[in-house]
Amino acid sequence: MRLIFLGPPGSGKGTQAAKLIEKVQVAHISTGDILRENVKMGTALGVKAKEFMDAGKLVPDDVIIEMMRQRLQKDDCSRGFILDGFPRTVAQAEALEKMLNELDMKLDAVILFKVSDEVVVERLSGRRGCRQCGAIYHIRFNPSLRGDSCQICGGELYQRDDDREEVIRKRLDVYHSQTAPLVGYYGERGLLLEVDAGRSSDEVLKTILDAPWGRSE
Numbered sequence: 158m159r160l161i162f163l164g165p166p167g168s169g170k171g172t173q174a175a176k177l178i179e180k181v182q183v184a185h186i187s188t189g190d191i192l193r194e195n196v197k198m199g200t201a202l203g204v205k206a207k208e209f210m211d212a213g214k215l216v217p218d219d220v221i222i223e224m225m226r227q228r229l230q231k232d233d234c235s236r237g238f239i240l241d242g243f244p245r246t247v248a249q250a251e252a253l254e255k256m257l258n259e260l261d262m263k264l265d266a267v268i269l270f271k272v273s274d275e276v277v278v279e280r281l282s283g284r285r286g287c288r289q290c291g292a293i294y295h296i297r298f299n300p301s302l303r304g305d306s307c308q309i310c311g312g313e314l315y316q317r318d319d320d321r322e323e324v325i326r327k328r329l330d331v332y333h334s335q336t337a338p339l340v341g342y343y344g345e346r347g348l349l350l351e352v353d354a355g356r357s358s359d360e361v362l363k364t365i366l367d368a369p370w371g372r373s374e
């Protein structure tokens with residue numbers, strides 16, 4: 158199974174990827190998570206990426222493409238993968254196509270998470286994440302059973318720096334101008350599956366699993 162999760166910030170890409178890898182043994186590759194890990198560790202990549210992320214802008218294509226070139230060559234990708242948050246520009250999509258050809262890999266589908274901007278703002282302003290294991294919660298829609306601690310590992314829950322309303326609005330603008338053109342790009346290649354991501358998490362997961370690649374695993 159080789160899937161791309163495409164959609165605006167807060168559409169549920171990370172939530173669904175975490176649910177899906179409980180059922181199928183594939184790598185979950187989130188460019189946002191890799192970048193945040195680098196920011197936390199203070200690497201050169203993290204220092205460079207932080208100013209773009211805090212402003213709600215995209216990290217430059219050359220940085221992301223090189224990062225993904227290295228990631229896709231790791232052993233765990235041979236079982237398949239979910240790309241969560243990559244590609245995000247046409248240049249990234251073209252680079253990915255080239256990389257996959259070189260690795261002799263084919264995409265099964267691109268899942269488009271469709272949701273309104275207002276739902277995004279509501280979801281992201283209430284999102285909390287675990288500092289320790291990365292689990293994702295929402296103060297209203299999916300609260301931790303342990304209050305301010307993670308119900309899985311007990312870690313501290315925190316709010317991302319880019320989940321403030323003004324940064325969320327900027328991220329949405331960036332999505333509509335730079336990432337939405339990928340809908341046409343993958344539509345032309347016959348790879349697109351649109352999912353109504355405004356429904357409950359379980360309903361969204363069912364739609365993804367009911368597709369041909371979900372049944373075959």
Ligand code: AP5
Nearest residue numbers: 166167168169170171172188189216242280284295357358
């Ligand atoms: P990244 O971390 O990828 O952020 P994003 O794409 O903006 O997506 P999010 O993680 O915010 O949302 P999500 O769709 O995963 O939603 P989630 O499941 O958490 O990127 C961050 C930054 O890194 C970018 O701004 C950029 O600077 C940089 N970057 C990353 N990749 C890059 C690239 N390729 N090129 C350049 N720069 C890049 O859900 C959100 C909330 O909603 C949660 O609280 C969840 O509990 C709740 N929720 C989820 N589903 C439902 C549901 N069905 N019903 C109710 N609530 C729900």
